[in-house]
Amino acid sequence: AGLAAGTRYGLRADGDYAPEQGLWFDPDKLLVDPYAVEIDRPYVYDGRLAARRGEATDTAPLLPKAIAATLPQPVPALPPLFQPGGLIYEVPVRAFTMLHPAIPKPQRGTLSALAHPAIVEHLKKLGVGAVE
Structure with a gap:
């Protein structure tokens, strides 16, 4: 140096x-x-x-x-590959929601369970923008 x-x-x-x-x-x-x-x-x-x-x-x-x-001249920083809200999360709905304690038992394992506030909050924490 x-x-x-x-x-x-x-x-x-x-x-x-x-x-x-x-x-x-x-x-x-x-x-x-x-x-x-x-x-x-x-x-x-x-x-x-x-x-x-x-x-x-x-x-x-x-x-x-x-x-x-x-x-060498510094290389300009590239934007991050992941943008918040840009994550597509592929999830097997039944396995993902079947045992979740916050979801009512009749709703577990169904598509409607993905809309439950506990699941939505979890996905938001992960930065998920879409679920497949």
Whole structure:
């Protein structure tokens, strides 16, 4: 962040050096940004890359550098695919209304049960605009 496009850069990490605990920090080692989309040259192995911490072997001249990319122009946001009230809800009427406790027993499982206020309120909460 904050680098001009085309700037060559590398990263360094410093911290505890305790290989028995999996901690291998070495500030002499240059790291290549794993998210870089471009580097300035290919990797070429050199034995000095394997130098242990404390041997004062700066690996910067040995490694490629990441190149800061030009960020693409933002893509305009598209309208949401779902518009409130635009949801078509396909429902098996009998199964949907048969056991609903707010619907009178004689009305359960029928088309008229879909017009019951409890069902209408539920469908409104879901953003349903039409039922099939």
